[in-house]
Each structure stands twice: as structure tokens, then as C-alpha cells.
Amino acid sequence: MNAPLPRYSRITGTGSYLPPNRLTNDDLAAQLAKDGIETSDHWIVERTGIRARHFAAPEVCCSDLALVAAQRALEAADCDAASIDLIIVATSTPDMVFPSTACLLQQKLGVHGCAAFDVQAVCSGFVYALTVADSMIRTGAARKALVIGAEVFSRILDFTDRTTCVLFGDGAGAVVLEASDTPGVLATELHADGRHVNILCVPGTVSGGKVLGDPLLKMDGQAVFKLAVGVLEDVARSVIEKAGRTADDVDWLIPHQANIRILQSTTKRLKMPLDKLIITVDQHGNTSAASIPLALDEGVRGGKIKPGDSLLLAGVGGGFTWGAVLLDL
Numbered sequence: 111m112n113a114p115l116p117r118y119s120r121i122t123g124t125g126s127y128l129p130p131n132r133l134t135n136d137d138l139a140a141q142l143a144k145d146g147i148e149t150s151d152h153w154i155v156e157r158t159g160i161r162a163r164h165f166a167a168p169e170v171c172c173s174d175l176a177l178v179a180a181q182r183a184l185e186a187a188d189c190d191a192a193s194i195d196l197i198i199v200a201t202s203t204p205d206m207v208f209p210s211t212a213c214l215l216q217q218k219l220g221v222h223g224c225a226a227f228d229v230q231a232v233c234s235g236f237v238y239a240l241t242v243a244d245s246m247i248r249t250g251a252a253r254k255a256l257v258i259g260a261e262v263f264s265r266i267l268d269f270t271d272r273t274t275c276v277l278f279g280d281g282a283g284a285v286v287l288e289a290s291d292t293p294g295v296l297a298t299e300l301h302a303d304g305r306h307v308n309i310l311c312v313p314g315t316v317s318g319g320k321v322l323g324d325p326l327l328k329m330d331g332q333a334v335f336k337l338a339v340g341v342l343e344d345v346a347r348s349v350i351e352k353a354g355r356t357a358d359d360v361d362w363l364i365p366h367q368a369n370i371r372i373l374q375s376t377t378k379r380l381k382m383p384l385d386k387l388i389i390t391v392d393q394h395g396n397t398s399a400a401s402i403p404l405a406l407d408e409g410v411r412g413g414k415i416k417p418g419d420s421l422l423l424a425g426v427g428g429g430f431t432w433g434a435v436l437l438d439l
């Protein structure tokens with residue numbers, strides 16, 4: 111007789127990694143000034159809440175950041191890499207066109223055989239990846255997954271465009287997600303609306319040995335802002351309701367760290383106190399798919415987030431994509 115399917119998946123360890131090169135707004139402003147681009151710490155802090163970001167060294171790839179975050183999550187879960195049977199990496203800045211960053215990471219972890227693939231949902235990537243891993247665990251397709259968000263957004267920034275290059279940073283965050291009979295992930299929800307592909311995109315590709323189009327990030331900041339606050343509120347409410355909980359039951363809100371004004375506005379719309387909001391955008395900038403697992407790990411390691419706490423993760427990003435996961439740690 112087959113073993114009964116697990117009722118839940120549960121996070122058993124978290125980890126993260128930021129590359130050592132940290133640039134404050136003043137450092138970045140001084141660098142941009144050399145090319146005649148004007149910006150200031152005052153403008154960046156006031157409009158975004160960002161004070162610093164980390165950039166990976168040129169020879170460092172997405173999978174290198176993912177590797178350290180994954181190793182830290184495995185250690186926290188007291189888990190050997192060989193026991194992992196699923197690796198999902200959420201990224202929009204993969205090492206190569208193919209193979210996937212997940213396969214490259216698997217090689218760097220020194221394991222083989224388990225399923226490994228990437229998920230591409232830009233800044234919603236981690237929420238998408240966690241939802242896929244949760245589904246695979248609950249259907250019995252996997253028992254122990256490494257779910258990672260990792261990005262080197264510095265590689266796709268246009269450093270002549272001050273409206274975008276001040277916003278992003280590099281980093282990685284990871285969790286070990288295991289089959290469990292106790293919660294666990296309680297509710298998940300994913301959405302996309304391809305009508306908005308143009309408001310946030312990198313409209314380039316590789317063809318015939320050449321880069322075609324423009325391989326740098328383009329964004330209509332105001333359009334993104336308006337859409338982001340609306341969908342984050344809707345999807346957060348929806349997963350809370352699906353789980354049979356209320357906003358008061360949520361201990362920590364961990365939204366995608368795009369911009370302090372989006373984070374605060376979402377928290378207020380959900381009528382949650384601002385001190386339930388985990389904020390890392392001030393020190394990391396927007397690290398796209400890495401931002402939620404990075405914030406989660408910082409919250410855990412910093413002692414704010416405790417075992418048993420109820421967490422609401424909510425992502426939003428290019429595509430346009432959005433989604434949320436409600437879980438008990």
C-alpha cells in the first residue's frame with residue numbers, strides 16, 4: 111500500500127547571502143556622477159526608502175549567490191544536500207540561457223539525480239517557486255525541496271537611466287521545504303496579467319550569436335506602483351480568507367521589497383500595524399526574486415520571526431505577476 115500523502119509542506123530552514131560589495135546611495139551617486147548622471151541620497155531615500163544595495167563582483171554568477179544561501183538553509187534545517195529531491199530556483203538573471211541555474215546549483219552542491227528547474231516570474235518568482243514546491247510535496251512528487259530566489263540584477267541595469275539603476279541590488283535567499291503532517295503552508299495563490307508586459311521588462315534576446323533588442327531593464331515606475339499596491343492587497347486578503355484566518359492572525363507581513371512606499375501602503379490597506387512589516391529594502395534595494403526569502407531569513411536570524419509565527423509572503427513583479435503564500439513557521 112502507498113504511504114499516505116503529507117497534508118502539508120513546512121519550512122524547516124532558511125538561509126541567505128549578500129555579496130560583500132555594499133554601495134550606499136552616496137557611493138552610487140558618486141559613481142553615476144562620473145558619467146554626468148545626477149542623483150542624490152535624499153531623492154532615493156525619499157522616493158524609495160533605499161539607503162544601500164549590494165552588487166556582485168563581475169565574475170560572480172547567480173548560482174554562486176544561490177549556493178551560499180542554499181548551504182545556509184540546509185545547515186539551519188540540519189539537512190544533507192543529498193537528501194534533497196527537488197531544487198527550484200526563481201531568477202530572472204540566470205547564469206546562462208541554459209542549462210537552468212537550478213541544474214548549475216545542483217552541480218555546485220555536489221548532488222545529482224533530483225529534479226531541478228528554474229521559475230521565471232521576476233519579483234514574484236519566489237512566491238511562484240514556493241507554491242510549485244508546496245504542490246509537488248502535497249502530491250507526493252517530492253519530500254524535501256530547496257526553494258531559492260537568487261538574482262544579479264546589477265547585470266541588467268542601465269546605469270545611464272537614473273530612474274531605474276538606483277532601485278535594484280543583488281542577493282539570494284533560500285528555504286528548505288519538507289513534507290509534514292503539521293502546518294506549514296496553509297494557502298497559496300498565483301496570478302499574471304500579460305496585458306502589462308511593457309511596464310517592466312528587459313526587451314532583449316539572444317539570436318544567431320548576437321544580442322537582439324535591448325538587454326537592459328525598462329520600467330514605467332508610476333504604472334508599476336499603481337498596479338502593485340492594488341494586486342498585493344487583493345492577493346493578501348485572498349490567501350488569508352482561503353486559510354480561514356484574519357489579518358489579525360498574521361504575525362509578520364513579508365512583501366516583495368520593491369519600495370518602502372509600496373510596502374507601507376499595502377500594510378495600511380490590510381489594516382495591519384506597520385510594526386508587523388519586515389523591511390529590508392532600505393539595506394538591500396530591490397533584489398527581485400531574492401527579496402522575500404532574504405527578508406524572511408533576516409527576520410528569522412535577527413530573532414524577530416519565531417517558530418510557530420504566521421507569515422504572509424506577497425510578491426509582485428514583471429509580467430505582470432503577483433501571488434501570496436500564507437504559512438505557519
Ligand code: ACO
Pocket residue numbers: 148149150153154157158233272273274276277310329330331332334335338366367368369372396398426427428
Ligand atoms: N535621482 C534624482 N532624480 C530622479 C531620479 C533619481 N534617481 N529618478 C528620477 N528622478 C527625477 C525625474 O527625472 C523627475 O524629474 P522631473 O520632475 O524634473 O521630470 C522626478 O524625479 C520625478 O520622477 P518620477 O519618475 O515621476 O518619480 P516618482 O515619484 O514616480 O518615483 C519611482 C519614481 C521611485 C520609480 C516610483 O515611480 C516608484 O516607486 N515606482 C514603483 C516602481 C518600483 O518600485 N519598481 C521596482 C521594480 S518593480 C517591482 O519590483 C514590482
